[in-house]
Amino acid sequence: MLVCLDYASGRLVWRQEVGVGLNVSFYTSSILVDSGQVLVSHGAALVAFSLETGAVLWKQPVEGAGEGPRTIGVTLALQGIAVQGDAR
Known part of the structure; x- marks a missing residue:
């Protein structure tokens, strides 16, 4: 469930059901808000919702994310804005 x-x-x-048919834990989801859209990676799908209304704008499978025995997390970021820490 996605709640604004x-x-x-x-x-x-x-309020909008993400609706990708998977029981996915919170740590495998990522949310990004940009250009009037709420982008949600949830399991093996990327779903875009309207920021204003919550309507589903589009859904796209994430290649390789739903393969194997476990679902992997997909992190969303905007080019030039994301910073990721490493071991250095």
Whole structure:
């Protein structure tokens, strides 16, 4: 379930079922908000929702994410904005 709340009041704006048919733990999901869309990687799919209404805009399978005995996490980032730590 994806829930959008008003930042100032906490009021529910919209609620949407991600609906990729997988029981995926929270740590394998990633959410990114950009250009009026809420992008969610959830299991083996990338789903785009309208930021304003919560309507599903599109769904796209993530190649290789649903293969094997476990579902892997897919992290979303914007070019030039993401920073990832490493062991150095």
